[in-house]
Amino acid sequence: xxxxxxxxxxxxxxxxxxxxxxxxxxxxxxxxxxxxxxxxxxxxxxxxxxxxxxxxxxxxxxxxxxxxxxxxxxxxxxxxxxxxxxxxxxxxxxxxxxxxxxxxxxxxxxxxxxxxxxxxxxxxxxxxxxxxxxxxxxxxxxxxxxxxxxxxxxxxxxxxxxxxxxxxxxxxxxxxxxxxxxxxxxxxxxxxxxxxxxxxxxxxxxxxxxxxxxxxxxxxxxxxxxxxxxxxxxxxxxxxxxxxxxxxxxxxxxxxxxxxxxxxxxxxxxxxxxxxxxxxxxxxxxxxxxxxxxxxxxxxxxxxxxxxxxxxxxxxxxxxxxxxxxxxxxxxxxxxxxxxxxxxxxxxxxxxxxxxxxxxxxxxxxxxxxxxxxxxxxxxxxxxxxxxxxxxxxxxxxxxxxxxxxxxxxxxxxxxxxxxxxxxxxxxxxxxxxxxxxxxxxxxxxxxxxxxxxxxxxxxxxxxxxxxxxxxxxxxxxxxxxxxxxxxxxxxxxxxxxxxxxxxxxxxxxxxxxxxxxxxxxxxxxxxxxxxxxxxxxxxxxxxxxxxxxxxxxxxxxxxxxxxxxxxxxxxxxxxxxxxxxxxxxxxxxxxxxxxxxxxxxxxxxxxxxxxxxxxxxxxxxxxxxxxxxxxxxxxxxxxxx
Numbered sequence: 001x002x003x004x005x006x007x008x009x010x011x012x013x014x015x016x017x018x019x020x021x022x023x024x025x026x027x028x029x030x031x032x033x034x035x036x037x038x039x040x041x042x043x044x045x046x047x048x049x050x051x052x053x054x055x056x057x058x059x060x061x062x063x064x065x066x067x068x069x070x071x072x073x074x075x076x077x078x079x080x081x082x083x084x085x086x087x088x089x090x091x092x093x094x095x096x097x098x099x100x101x102x103x104x105x106x107x108x109x110x111x112x113x114x115x116x117x118x119x120x121x122x123x124x125x126x127x128x129x130x131x132x133x134x135x136x137x138x139x140x141x142x143x144x145x146x147x148x149x150x151x152x153x154x155x156x157x158x159x160x161x162x163x164x165x166x167x168x169x170x171x172x173x174x175x176x177x178x179x180x181x182x183x184x185x186x187x188x189x190x191x192x193x194x195x196x197x198x199x200x201x202x203x204x205x206x207x208x209x210x211x212x213x214x215x216x217x218x219x220x221x222x223x224x225x226x227x228x229x230x231x232x233x234x235x236x237x238x239x240x241x242x243x244x245x246x247x248x249x250x251x252x253x254x255x256x257x258x259x260x261x262x263x264x265x266x267x268x269x270x271x272x273x274x275x276x277x278x279x280x281x282x283x284x285x286x287x288x289x290x291x292x293x294x295x296x297x298x299x300x301x302x303x304x305x306x307x308x309x310x311x312x313x314x315x316x317x318x319x320x321x322x323x324x325x326x327x328x329x330x331x332x333x334x335x336x337x338x339x340x341x342x343x344x345x346x347x348x349x350x351x352x353x354x355x356x357x358x359x360x361x362x363x364x365x366x367x368x369x370x371x372x373x374x375x376x377x378x379x380x381x382x383x384x385x386x387x388x389x390x391x392x393x394x395x396x397x398x399x400x401x402x403x404x405x406x407x408x409x410x411x412x413x414x415x416x417x418x419x420x421x422x423x424x425x426x427x428x429x430x431x432x433x434x435x436x437x438x439x440x441x442x443x444x445x446x447x448x449x450x451x452x453x454x455x456x457x458x459x460x461x462x463x464x465x466x467x468x469x470x471x472x473x474x475x476x477x478x479x480x481x482x483x484x485x486x487x488x489x490x491x492x493x494x495x496x497x498x499x500x501x502x503x504x505x506x507x508x509x510x511x512x513x514x515x516x517x518x519x520x521x522x523x524x525x526x527x528x529x530x531x532x533x534x535x536x537x538x539x540x541x542x543x544x545x546x547x548x549x550x551x552x553x554x555x556x557x558x559x560x561x562x563x564x565x566x567x568x569x570x571x572x573x574x575x576x577x578x579x580x581x582x583x584x585x586x587x588x589x590x591x592x593x594x595x596x597x598x599x600x601x602x603x604x605x606x607x608x609x610x611x612x613x614x615x616x617x618x619x620x621x622x623x624x625x626x627x628x629x630x631x632x633x634x635x636x637x638x639x640x641x642x
Contacts, residue, residue, distance in 0.1 A: 001245070002276045006269040009262055009338075009431075017207045021244025022268050024211045025166075025203035029196055029236045030222050031173060031229040032112045037193040038172045039102035039146060039451075040095040044194045045229065051086035051188070055097060059083060059136040059143050072424075072440040076136035078353055078404060083138035084186045085175065092189045098142040101450045105130070105148075105170075109195035110454075112227045113150055113170040114461065115468040116197060119221055120165045122151030124461060128454040134444035137437065138185050139174035140192070146448055147171035147198075150456070156217055157473055163214055164202040171196050176233075183355045191233075197222075203240055203248075208261035208268075211239060215257045217473075224472045224494035239264055246271040250424045251433055262431035266337050270433070271420050273336045278419050280334075284327050288417045292326035293410045296384045298394070307372045309360060313396040320396045323409045324384050328391040331416075332366040337432045342416070343367070346393065348435035349412045354405035356397045362409070365392040469498065482512040488520040495519065500542055508549035514558075518545060522559050526566060535569045536562070543571040589615060 004019050006012070037044050059081070061073035085097070094100040110128075117124055132144040147169050154165030173194040175187035199218060205211040215237055222228045228235075237254040241264050249271065251263055281287070299320045302310060313320055325332075332343040343364055350361050363371040365381070372380075377392070386392050395405045415421045422439035472493040479489045482505070492498060497519045504515040519541060523533045544561055547553045553561055565571050592614045599610070612629060 024205045027238040031234040032195040038195040117151030120154035122154030130448040130451040208264040212260040241267040323393040349408040484516040488516040
């Protein structure tokens with residue numbers, strides 16, 4: 001079944017992804033644009049690396065409502081991390097530090113969340129219940145995140161089908177990690193508690209590129225409201241990936257949608273490779289039941305060594321331990337990701353759970369690179385009774401950390417006989433990923449006793465409907481029917497000027513292409529030339545377009561008028577140059593004709609073109625070019641866009 005070998009990323013086809021049963025879904029986190037945080041009155045959106053104090057915390061797991069511990073919480077507890085929070089008094093209060101109860105939920109944030117839920121075609125709950133979701137990695141000082149599901153069973157159109165939105169939640173954002181070394185982890189608390197929505201899709205995407213395309217659709221939808229934050233870090237995607245025979249693995253915190261295709265391809269390759277590894281282990285007679293591993297303390301055996309990391313370990317009085325993996329010879333060099341091998345699966349577990357963060361943190365006898373010498377490996381092999389069929393893994397650190405590391409090495413290698421462990425993995429910049437933690441389960445959720453349920457009535461939803469925009473895909477369908485320039489369709493559909501465009505076309509009868517160019521293309525052109533187009537607001541654009549519709553601004557003067565309005569920061573009557581009257585135009589034509597008559601024109605039929613050119617040099621921006629062309633007999637020889 002697992003005969004297929006992954007091709008390089010650029011060579012994979014849709015048929016290849018069908019062969020491996022690629023399946024993926026998204027969990028998209030998006031900050032909302034509000035003045036205050038979600039459960040307190042601290043300002044939102046103020047970022048700073050400055051801090052006034054540090055607070056130290058230790059995390060411990062708590063029982064769920066069903067009386068069990070979440071696996072992720074237990075894993076984090078094993079790390080014995082000291083969590084240090086850097087506090088800025090301007091952005092954090094005692095609520096974030098779990099010293100006072102929460103305020104009632106931010107009503108503005110809830111309205112925005114509900115509005116976005118309606119745009120996603122979700123069924124909105126009639127009563128909001130706040131829950132606590134455990135996070136023992138320290139990213140939230142309370143040890144849990146307050147969250148509430150407010151929408152279910154939504155959808156967005158994609159290609160020839162609909163992608164289901166499983167659920168939407170409103171929740172508080174976490175801290176920003178700034179340093180993680182050994183048993184110390186530091187967090188900046190400036191974004192802590194900011195309102196956030198989470199959108200969960202079904203795993204309906206069949207190729208890595210479909211995942212990115214659906215992510216882009218979701219991004220366009222929330223941006224169309226102009227009530228979400230923009231910039232680096234305000235939107236983060238968790239991508240769930242699985243293949244046939246595999247399990248759901250979550251790639252956490254993907255910061256940019258363009259990274260998704262390579263990341264999901266690599267994770268699919270990793271899972272497929274691990275399944276092939278399991279089959280190889282079966283061929284060798286190694287199963288979940290027959291798996292064997294042993295460990296030994298070899299500190300005294302390696303007093304004289306040539307490998308620098310082990311020399312430093314001996315100088316630091318660290319313990320050096322060896323794990324013998326029975327029958328695994330050569331398999332730690334089994335490729336799992338691009339230029340990545342199964343040994344990294346082990347190294348990651350040791351780094352995260354045993355907190356041995358200095359790399360390399362292990363060496364193994366399958367290694368193709370220089371570690372210890374062959375004779376030193378033979379010496380270790382003899383001491384631990386390893387055979388030629390076995391693989392040896394050496395790890396070093398404190399007594400406590402190496403004890404944890406040995407256990408984690410054995411656990412992770414034993415998991416290889418089963419298949420693919422359910423994990424949360426960290427997205428890396430080269431398109432690969434690394435272990436972050438065990439995938440959380442439902443056991444980490446329990447009701448919040450500090451906040452009462454909140455009714456979501458029809459009256460509230462009706463008020464929200466007054467400001468939510470038309471769904472952008474409906475706008476795009478109309479724009480294509482109008483035939484506006486293709487490069488304006490997508491941007492205009494989520495623009496804050498989309499309603500102004502509609503008004504200009506339907507009420508003022510402005511040519512759709514002209515309106516789209518004025519609202520989308522001209523601002524880009526002016527900005528490229530150094531104009532502060534950001535100073536213009538919707539009212540200014542509206543006055544410019546209305547003046548054009550009323551015939552007070554010629555079409556070829558629109559760009560010039562926009563520049564003037566942007567430079568002044570205000571629209572006034574003086575901005576619009578007075579139109580030429582018919583009598584003034586006749587006088588101007590007569591003057592230009594006199595000048596043209598002195599020119600030597602080789603071909604008589606070129607006369608109207610030359611006259612038109614000279615006239616437009618004089619009257620451009622003061623009268624419609626079509627009127628001038630008609631006067632000089634040039635109309636019909638050139639097309640004008642109205």
